Amino acid sequence: MAEFRRNAVKIKHILARRPFKALMIALLVGLVFGVAQIGEPLENMIELGRNKLRSHPASGSIVLIAIDDRSVGEIGSAHWNGSQLASLVRQADAAGARQIHLDDELDDVGTARQAADLESALGSARAQILLPARFSINPVSGARSDYLPPARFARHARLANTNLFVWWDDRVWQHPYAAEIGDRPVPSLSSLLGGADPKPGALFRIDYANDIRSIPMVSASDVLDHRIGPEQFAGKRVVIARTDIGVEHYRAPGVTLVPGILIHIAAAETILRGVPLDLGWPIPLAVALLLAAAVVCARRRAIAAGILALAVAAAIIAPLLLEIAGIHIQMLPPLAALLTAAVVRIVARLRRTYQTRGTINIVTGKPNLQALHQAERNAGIVVSARVANYAQITATLPPQNEKELVEQIFGRLEFGADGAQIYQADEGVFVWVARDDRDESIVQRIEGLQALFRSPIVVATRLIDLAVTFGLDHDASRPLAQRTSSALVAADEALRDGKRWASFNPATIKDADWAMSLLGRLDHAIDKKELWVAYQPKVDCKTGATIGAEALVRWAHPEKGQLPPDQFVGAAERGGRIDRLTYFVLDSALAAVARIQGRDPDFTMAVNLSVLLLSSRTLVPTVEALLLQHRVEPRLLTLEVTETSTLGSAEDQLANLKRLSDIGVQLSIDDYGTGFSTLEYLRRIPASEIKIDRSFIAMLCNSQSDRIMVNSTIQLAHSLGRKVVAEGVESQEILDELRRMGCDVIQGYHTGRPVPLAVLLKRLKSTGAQEAA
Secondary structure (H helix, E strand, O other): OHHHHHHHHHHHHHHHOHHHHHHHHHHHHHHHHHHOOOOHHHHHHHHHHHHHHHOEEOOOOEEEEEEOHHHHHHHOOOOOOHHHHHHHHHHHHHOOOOEEEEEOOOOOOOOHHHHHHHHHHHHHOOOEEEEEEEEEEOOOOOOEEEEOOOHHHHOOOEEEEOOOOOOOOOEOOEEEOEEEEOOEEEEEHHHHHHOOOOOEOOEEEOOOOEEHHHOOEEEHHHHHOOOOOHHHOOOOEEEEEEOOOOOOEEEOOOOOEEEHHHHHHHHHHHHHOOOOEEEEOHHHHHHHHHHHHHHHHOOOHHHHHHHHHHHHHHHHHHHHHHHHOOEEEOOHHHHHHHHHHHHHHHHHHHHHHHHHHOOEOOOOOOEEHHHHHHHOOOOOEEEEEEEOOHHHHHHHOOHHHHHHHHHHHHHHHHHHHOOOOOEEOOOOEEEEEEOOOOHHHHHHHHHHHHHHHOOOEEEOOEEEOOOEEEEEEOOOOOOHHHHHHHHHHHHHHHHHHOOOEEEOOOHHHHHHHHHHHHHHHHHHHHHOOOEEEEEEEEEEOOOOOEEEEEEEEEEEEOOOEEEOHHHOHHHHHHOOOHHHHHHHHHHHHHHHHHHHOOOOOOOEEEEEEOHHHHHOOOHHHHHHHHHHHHOOOHHHEEEEEEOOOOHHHOHHHHHHHHHHHHOOOEEEEEEEOOOOOOHHHHHHOOOOEEEEOHHHHHOOOOOHHHHHHHHHHHHHHHHOOOEEEEEOOOOHHHHHHHHHHOOOEEEOOOOOOOEOHHHHHHHHHHHOOOOOO
């Protein structure tokens, strides 16, 4: 029992070793490539290249009497009668042919006399006569049907199977030795012509290095007219078959479409040069694993690289040499296994290098935060020191003096670290875990360090003042990485508040978690389609007809419930997600327009556009692509841009607005009246619409100043040739006042609340043109 345990322990150690793991991974990759034939397309392409290198003419022992297009034209039909076929057979037989294959379905060979003539020719032939037998499978029902030549002809001949096996790439790569037809094995034509032992179910790979174009071929019309001498057929295997344009053609690897009979002859030529042997991929994979073991176990990189180079060279040369001898192997599975082993070795080496170098600051040689996290020392107070002016100092120092600067900082910090290891982060941050977790002791040490850092340090004869603040984290229950960040946050807060040091307040974690969760949830909501778009109808102020809608994003948060847009749109802008959010809404809105076009080809859709996107180079191409994708005319899309003080001065933003206008997209100045509008602003923005802010519309009937402002805005917009949209219309009284002022379009709860697309479609379908109340 003890011996068994010792052996089990030894096996466990062997399995845990890196070389063994690398070999197992290599074996798995090789098996996947071999069993699933993942690399078969590439393997076939490489084989075609080898075939071109080995290309040689056919043996010439098989001659094709081709019923070609010229013969068909001279005879007048591709289906020759029995007497014509008999004449071909007799002439080939008289010339001394060894075998004659008549590749023709003999069900209809003309009159009885013509059929008797063919039967006589077959019966009196001295050469071995071969006739085709095949099967077919109905692609719909899967039913199989067999074809055998008529008995009166078959009794004078030996049957030859003429089925071709077309591979997934529509090419014929392999060929059968024999097939079951009529409950009996029938040798393939290539087996009979090549003299191979027929093995039912077995396949062999056709050697397309035999140049199909070099196969001896004579026209059947020349044979009938005795223009071909008997020496062409003496001692040869003769095949009589159609090659005209009407016969079925197949793709032979390395060449264009060819008549199927040429592929049969190419297969026979393969056998004539020696029965091919297909070793597949298992044996090469075993050899590759031995080489892979040498690669992963080699201690020197040069030796491993040499073995790998020799192995790759052998993978290129060996198949070529073996195919000359008629042996075919697959090299991609073993090559994939070998390269996998090499990659595993490289990755392992890089990982070891990274683990060594990744824990050291490459400039100063001091341990970094990665080394701190690997040390997993979490007990105690985490102290972070921030040198606020570190970037300014290093920017003025020669690069070689940065190490001296850090060494002096380390030297001073060590007085307050009480023997704890100090770790250097980026941009003047230094961290350690205090061994003494008493607050009074830590504070005294920090006060001492502050006094020490009041004195400048000397680097390269220069006096340098350091602005240092400290941050503390006392919560040992959290991971060390989080505590390090918390201590740094506290140091930054101390710097901001003008203090020497500060402790991290755990109460801020909850707010930070929610802020981070909001952006993360927003990404998730976009990906998982938790966001949805509501559509608020826009109504023609004069006719009351629903002429368009504004797309408004909505979010049913799984934890916070329904969130208003102002709670996440601003966060999306600050967090760099506004482009994803905007394009999501735009995509949904244009899809809605595409559905509505069948009912109303002039229905428009408005989408809010963040000013932050106006500088994006991808804005206009994205809008164009979405319009094209949904087949929506640009004139039906209105992009609403909020009036801001910065918009009018940014040339790149104005250029994008002009490009959008040039392609036909309508532009609208949103929330008009709340920003910094001037006549120059209105002149520069290529907007076709002004949208008056709801704050003015809400007080339209109660405030004389708001009434004057709205009326003057409408008159100004009309004088500039622009439409006016009033948003926030919530009463009939406001609607009537806007009609008197000549407003063009209204939008608000009084004429329609934001609703899902299905409700909007129902509204459009039931009313056609909705009239305002």
